[in-house]
Amino acid sequence: MTAIEIVTAYSIALSKGDIPTAFSHFSPDAKWHQPGKHQFAGTKTGLEAIGKMLGDMMGATQGSLVI
Numbered sequence: 334m335t336a337i338e339i340v341t342a343y344s345i346a347l348s349k350g351d352i353p354t355a356f357s358h359f360s361p362d363a364k365w366h367q368p369g370k371h372q373f374a375g376t377k378t379g380l381e382a383i384g385k386m387l388g389d390m391m392g393a394t395q396g397s398l399v400i
Contacts, residue, residue, distance in 0.1 A: 352387075356380055 334342070339358050346354035365377045365386065373390055377383045390398050 356384065359383070
């Protein structure tokens with residue numbers, strides 16, 4: 334897959350709430366840089382840390398988080 338195909342497939346899966354498929358496009362040691370000065374800001378390394386952050390965001394927004 335090309336880079337644009339990967340980003341597109343990730344975005345489509347994420348928009349459908351299909352987290353396993355979205356995460357299948359990540360390297361196991363991926364790094365996620367969340368900008369800002371809030372409880373979720375900073376660099377998360379690895380799928381577990383990224384998944385936890387997104388799950389915590391869903392909890393904080395009472396399930397209304399949209400990416």
